[in-house]
Amino acid sequence: MPYQRITLTHFLIQEQRRLGGSGSFTGLMTDIVFACKMIAHEVNRGALAGNLGLAGSENVQGEEQKKLDVLANDIFMQMNSRGGNYGGMASEELEDVHAVTGAAEGKYLLLFDPLDGSSNIDVNISVGSIFSILRLPDGASCVDEATYLQQGVQQVAAGYALYGSSTMLVLTTGNGVNGFTLDTNVGMFLLTHPDMTIPADTKEFAINASRSRFWEPPVRRYVDECLAGKEGPRGKDFNMRWVASMVAEVHRILCRGGVFLYPADAENMKKGGKLRLMYEANPMAFIVEQAGGGASTGRTRIMDLKPTHLHQRVPVILGSKTEVDKLVAYHAEADGK
Ligand code: P6P
Numbered sequence: 001m002p003y004q005r006i007t008l009t010h011f012l013i014q015e016q017r018r019l020g021g022s023g024s025f026t027g028l029m030t031d032i033v034f035a036c037k038m039i040a041h042e043v044n045r046g047a048l049a050g051n052l053g054l055a056g057s058e059n060v061q062g063e064e065q066k067k068l069d070v071l072a073n074d075i076f077m078q079m080n081s082r083g084g085n086y087g088g089m090a091s092e093e094l095e096d097v098h099a100v101t102g103a104a105e106g107k108y109l110l111l112f113d114p115l116d117g118s119s120n121i122d123v124n125i126s127v128g129s130i131f132s133i134l135r136l137p138d139g140a141s142c143v144d145e146a147t148y149l150q151q152g153v154q155q156v157a158a159g160y161a162l163y164g165s166s167t168m169l170v171l172t173t174g175n176g177v178n179g180f181t182l183d184t185n186v187g188m189f190l191l192t193h194p195d196m197t198i199p200a201d202t203k204e205f206a207i208n209a210s211r212s213r214f215w216e217p218p219v220r221r222y223v224d225e226c227l228a229g230k231e232g233p234r235g236k237d238f239n240m241r242w243v244a245s246m247v248a249e250v251h252r253i254l255c256r257g258g259v260f261l262y263p264a265d266a267e268n269m270k271k272g273g274k275l276r277l278m279y280e281a282n283p284m285a286f287i288v289e290q291a292g293g294g295a296s297t298g299r300t301r302i303m304d305l306k307p308t309h310l311h312q313r314v315p316v317i318l319g320s321k322t323e324v325d326k327l328v329a330y331h332a333e334a335d336g337k
Pocket of ligand 1 (some may be wrong): 245
């Protein structure tokens with residue numbers, strides 16, 4: 001019988017009934033889903049729609065924006081302003097937080113990276129959108145950055161869309177991780193990857209090895225041991241991956257295990273690291289932990305970090321629990337703890 005698979009909307013309704021939660025995840029996700037479907041359409045059209053190349057502008061990070069960075073951000077802002085769920089939003093592409101006008105009832109905050117990995121767009125490698133949902137504290141102001149600076153453990157939900165060979169949406173609401181694939185024939189996300197779980201052990205690590213000259217000793221030790229293979233201290237051969245698109249890396253880890261490292265190094269520590277805490281590290285850490293993995297800076301659990309500013313950067317080590325725990329132990333040893 002066709003259409004056996006459950007839609008994202010029906011999944012969320014069933015989850016709410018099962019958990020008796022008052023939160024309306026269906027409402028919270030509706031506008032995000034619209035935005036991701038539209039972005040998928042624009043990404044998939046690529047050159048045909050004149051969507052490739054540079055926008056001729058820079059974002060708050062001082063990075064050259066791609067046309068699709070700007071378009072994806074506009075789509076996320078517009079779509080998520082209409083449902084009345086969000087009192088305010090924050091984007092990698094915008095310097096300041098954005099209060100949603102006329103959303104007096106908006107009880108949540110949406111933080112997002114509208115198009116992560118955009119350096120891959122022009123060469124047709126997978127990119128994605130990352131989002132994190134926080135509660136709007138009673139009496140707090142959506143124009144005040146401090147309202148958004150909540151620890152990762154406060155997240156209500158987090159997820160990503162992956163614009164790859166198929167378009168997928170992977171989501172956690174704090175009760176495990178589930179993956180949905182977009183059926184473009186009917187425009188619906190259908191449950192294809194229920195209860196995604198990261199294997200504790202792996203033979204695959206992902207790091208930008210061109211930065212090895214900057215690495216701290218515990219990271220160098222870990223990578224060297226992996227490269228030593230079965231004759232080395234790990235007693236097994238490892239494989240390396242680097243897609244330069246965090247969404248693609250995390251998705252691979254959710255599907256088959258692995259560890260992803262964008263660690264602190266001698267060059268990036270001046271800025272605190274490379275990846276942003278509020279709309280990259282925290283949502284991915286929530287997802288990875290909910291799938292049984294670990295997510296650390298190497299020294300601190302990412303979701304325990306107390307944010308200091310909206311575009312704060314942090315070191316990120318996440319994935320298979322055994323490997324993350326080993327890396328944390330190596331950092332502690334190097335720090336003399
Ligand atoms: P590098 C993309 O710009 C990103 O934020 C992540 O998606 C990705 O993992 C990383 O940066 C890639 O960094 O040093 O390879 O350009």
